[in-house]
Amino acid sequence: MKIGVSSSGNNMEALVDPRFGRCTYFVLVDSESMQFEAVPNLAATSGSGAGIQAAQTIAGKQVQVLITGNVGPNAFRALSAAGITVITGASGKVREVIEKYKKGLLSETREPTVRGHFGMGAGRGHGRRRGQ
């Protein structure tokens, strides 16, 4: 089975990136052979719809299970439509979360865990700033 993990680095020892749409890499792991491939996440700097673009990337790689920290509503809708099982709340090294998943210690998420724009950080955009 092909498992995708949102990651801050391009290998199995890197830490899980808690953001899905704006993580740095996806580490894609074959759960039987433990062979992996690291794919840079081009959505990380996207202006809008990063979660959707990231979902498109991993769906295109035939990922069946996604392990991450959080997913927003748009990403969750897209991942569900692509039939990808979503697991959230993961932390630690990529290798560790894969092992945990294989032992059945991680369970599927049935709904988005954060609102949109979670991974964008504070202070983006110049909004209305009324009465400040």
Add this chain to the structure above:
Amino acid sequence: MIVAIASGKGGTGKTTVAVNMALSLKDVQLLDCDVEEPNVHLLLHLNINEEKTVYVSTPQVNEELCDHCGKCGEFCQYNAIFVSPEKVLVFRELCSSCGGCVIVCPRKAISEEQHRIGALKCGSAGDLEVVYGELNVGEPMAVPVISEVKKQIKSDKTVILDSPPGTSCPAIVSVKRSDFCVLVTEPTPFGLHDLKIMVQVLKDMEIPFGVVVNRAGIGDKKVYEYCEEKNIPILLEIPHRRKIAELYSKGVPFSLEMPEWKPKFQKLFREVRKLADK
């Protein structure tokens, strides 16, 4: 001539300046481009004579024709389309209605559907012509409504355009193609911070500008120091007065009750015209 009133920071007095300036001049068309919170009409008793619904086009995918090749999703710079092997999802709130997906689809599976996002209202208050837009609650794209408001511009008139606050798309599209921009600020660190960003925007857009200091007397001197340093003209100061605030709170443009202000707004406009012609 088109004069945009903008600010960066919200609540500095853009609408106050726009409305009072409009009431002090002749042959004026006043446009409220703050379609998220239009309020020019609250200060003027308008007779509305035309109302129009504003629509945007968003893609609709015919799943029977679609073979899920993914070209539409790849094309979309806003990531508004997700293509899975069995299904296409359209995220309407991300779509900017460019129509590119319709063009790139090799199987002609995408058509456009019209979606209602707001309204356009045209009216008058005495001799003053007023146009404003209203974006429906929950709609994220203000620009199409602002563009509809700006389509009503009558170039033979003096056009005064009240912009939304901020320095993102709605503010940019509002001030675009104006002959001059009046930046209303307050003399506080917050006013100055956002004024500086807007100054940068206008320099990039090559629109000439000047500053009106509202609530003069509060805060500090930093706005004045900044304008002096950057050679930005201060066109008018409106003092922080209880009477002006009280009139505002009752929805009365203060120059109607304080007629000594009309010549000041007329002088402001003369100054604007002079600077725009340079």
